[in-house]
Each structure stands twice: as C-alpha cells, then as structure tokens.
Amino acid sequence: MLLDKTQLKQSFSAASSAYDALAVLQREVGLRLLQSAEMKSGYRRIMDLGCGTGFISANLNNENRHYQITALDIAYSMLSLARRQNGLKNIHYICGDAENLPLLDDRFDAVFSNVALQWCQDLPQALSELYRVLSPGGDLFFSTFGLGTLSELKSAWSEVDDYTHVNDFVSTEQLADLLSVAGFENIDIRVEDKISHYDSVMELMKELKGIGAHNVTVGRKKRLTTRGQLQKMIQAYPKRADGGIVASYRVIYVNAVKLL
Numbered sequence: 331m332l333l334d335k336t337q338l339k340q341s342f343s344a345a346s347s348a349y350d351a352l353a354v355l356q357r358e359v360g361l362r363l364l365q366s367a368e369m370k371s372g373y374r375r376i377m378d379l380g381c382g383t384g385f386i387s388a389n390l391n392n393e394n395r396h397y398q399i400t401a402l403d404i405a406y407s408m409l410s411l412a413r414r415q416n417g418l419k420n421i422h423y424i425c426g427d428a429e430n431l432p433l434l435d436d437r438f439d440a441v442f443s444n445v446a447l448q449w450c451q452d453l454p455q456a457l458s459e460l461y462r463v464l465s466p467g468g469d470l471f472f473s474t475f476g477l478g479t480l481s482e483l484k485s486a487w488s489e490v491d492d493y494t495h496v497n498d499f500v501s502t503e504q505l506a507d508l509l510s511v512a513g514f515e516n517i518d519i520r521v522e523d524k525i526s527h528y529d530s531v532m533e534l535m536k537e538l539k540g541i542g543a544h545n546v547t548v549g550r551k552k553r554l555t556t557r558g559q560l561q562k563m564i565q566a567y568p569k570r571a572d573g574g575i576v577a578s579y580r581v582i583y584v585n586a587v588k589l590l
C-alpha cells in the first residue's frame with residue numbers, strides 16, 4: 331500500500347485536538363493491549379510507538395513503576411498534545427517515523443504500539459526497525475487492524491469507482507510471516523472482531539476524519555468526491571433494519587520477542 335506520508339502527518343496533526351473525544355474504540359483496544367501484556371520486573375526503558383495523544387504512555391507512567399518512556403509519533407501536533415497532557419516526568423518525546431527510527435540499537439526492554447502500525451507504508455521495514463531498537467530478550471506488544479476492517483465501507487465504495495478509499499489491512503498469516511522474517515520469535519497473535527454501530531454512514535465518515543484516519547493512500551482519488559458519488563456509496567452501504575449501520579473492525583493483538 332503506497333501512502334502519502336506528508337498527507338498522513340498533516341491529517342493526524344490536524345486531528346490531534348479532537349482525537350481523544352472520538353477515539354473510543356482505540357481506547358478500548360489500548361486498554362486491552364495493556365491488560366494482556368505481561369510486564370516483566372526487569373523492564374526499565376519502554377517505547378510507545380505512534381503514541382498519538384499519549385494514552386499508552388500515560389498508563390505506563392504509573393507512580394508505582396519507574397519506567398523511562400520514549401513516546402514517538404510522526405505527527406508533531408499529536409506529540410505536543412501528548413507532552414502537554416502527560417508532562418515531561420519520565421517521558422521523552424520524539425517526532426519520528428516508525429520506518430526509520432532515529433534511535434540507537436538495543437535501546438528498549440519493551441515496545442508498545444496501539445493501533446498505529448497499520449499506517450506504515452512499509453510494515454516489514456517498521457518491524458525490522460522495532461527489532462533493531464529492542465534489546466535482546468525485549469518484548470514487542472502491539473495492536474493493529476487486520477484484514478476485514480471497514481469491509482462494509484470498502485465494498486460500498488467499490489460500487490462507485492475503482493479508486494482506493496480504504497487502507498489495505500494485513501491478515502494474521504501475513505503478520506506472522508512478517509514478524510518472523512524481521513527476526514521475532516515466540517510470536518503470539520490474538521484476534522478480536524469488533525462491531526461499531528452508527529446512526530448513519532456520514533457519522534462513520536465523520537469519526538474516521540475526526541481521528542485523522544483519512545484516506546492517504548497514493549491511489550486515492552485526488553479530485554473532490556461529488557455529492558452524487560457519495561450518495562451512491564451511502565446507498566450501497568448495508569443498513570440495519572432501523573436505518574443505522576455497522577462497521578466491522580478486526581483487531582489483532584501481538585506479543586513477540588527478540589530472543590537473547
């Protein structure tokens with residue numbers, strides 16, 4: 331999937347102030363990611379990759395633990411909001427790209443990333459960067475959206491034109507292969523299918539736009555979508571009996587280890 335990175339940064343930066351109020355699903359997934367992670371007593375240095383407004387960093391920066399946290403995001407406004415909300419105590423903020431981390435090798439005991447890696451243009455490259463910056467024995471914990479996510483929206487747009495309107499998502503099999511090629515072992519992958527309900531297709535579109543999840547694929551349509559095209563997509567979107575709609579999300583949770 332080719333992504334327009336400049337557009338991606340702008341889109342997430344523009345979404346920073348509205349993000350927290352809209353990111354209900356992302357919060358649920360983040361909490362589950364944190365709850366299911368087995369935190370080893372030896373952890374000191376932890377990275378929150380694609381930290382957004384800092385939800386994962388804030389949860390890790392608990393008074394009873396003394397982690398040195400690195401919160402990294404490609405979108406500057408997301409990062410500066412995280413910094414305003416979570417402060418500087420124990421957290422170091424870096425504006426950087428997951429696919430080219432401005433960090434030394436063997437740096438972290440654990441890396442967390444909540445619903446950010448699906449935005450990488452080159453996922454194998456990002457996984458290989460994560461492997462590089464983890465110290466031997468280090469844990470990677472992340473959540474991402476998998477194949478089948480927003481399938482209703484994707485198929486509704488396919489009734490209108492052949493442009494890319496929804497990102498491509500990986501399957502669990504692809505992800506397992508990519509992790510293994512990057513060098514990870516003890517790969518544990520879990521899947522949770524979630525359904526979100528909306529009163530209308532426009533409400534879903536508004537939410538996606540509000541959290542910065544714009545269509546930033548290079549294959550997107552560059553001209554404005556006309557009212558007629560939008561109406562055609564809305565008509566093609568499957569409706570519940572009461573006129574509302576659902577959107578499917580396949581959430582993938584991963585724990586993988588860089589062995590000693």
Ligand SMILES: C[S@@+](CC[C@H](N)C(=O)[O-])C[C@H]1O[C@@H](n2cnc3c(N)ncnc32)[C@H](O)[C@@H]1O
Nearest residue numbers: 342380381382403404405408427428444446449
């Ligand atoms: C859906 S938000 C998730 C934010 C946060 N992890 C949370 O749980 O709320 C995705 C985040 O990933 C960041 N992101 C996307 N591509 C990235 C990349 N290549 N490198 C670093 N961050 C990236 C975006 O700027 C955005 O803040």
